[in-house]
Amino acid sequence: MDKALRMSKKGLAVAISSVLFSFAAHAVQDARSIAMGGTGVASGSYQSAAFYNPALLTKSKANDNFSLILPSIAGEVADPSDLIDNLDEFQLAFDDFEAQLRAIEHLIE
Numbered sequence: 001m002d003k004a005l006r007m008s009k010k011g012l013a014v015a016i017s018s019v020l021f022s023f024a025a026h027a028v029q030d031a032r033s034i035a036m037g038g039t040g041v042a043s044g045s046y047q048s049a050a051f052y053n054p055a056l057l058t059k060s061k062a063n064d065n066f067s068l069i070l071p072s073i074a075g076e077v078a079d080p081s082d083l084i085d086n087l088d089e090f091q092l093a094f095d096d097f098e099a100q101l102r103a104i105e106h107l108i109e
Contacts, residue, residue: 041053047067049056
């Protein structure tokens, strides 16, 4: 029983790490590729060939001995209710309201 429990823990650890590392392999992008809309296949360098296009390895020079791509942290934010646009519209309406109040105050004085 104890051996079966250890094997299931090892299997679970392998499964979780496989999922995490397989995601990380597809998440690597350099800053240039991100800025150009994810065009790594067409505009990548030989350093990122393993991630985008193995044919880019032909662009390496004889003195290119080592390459290191450091991982980065990325995030994505969604605004399905258009909160930012609604806040901008509210700010414009509030500015108009304040301008009308100032005009009324000017007439009263």
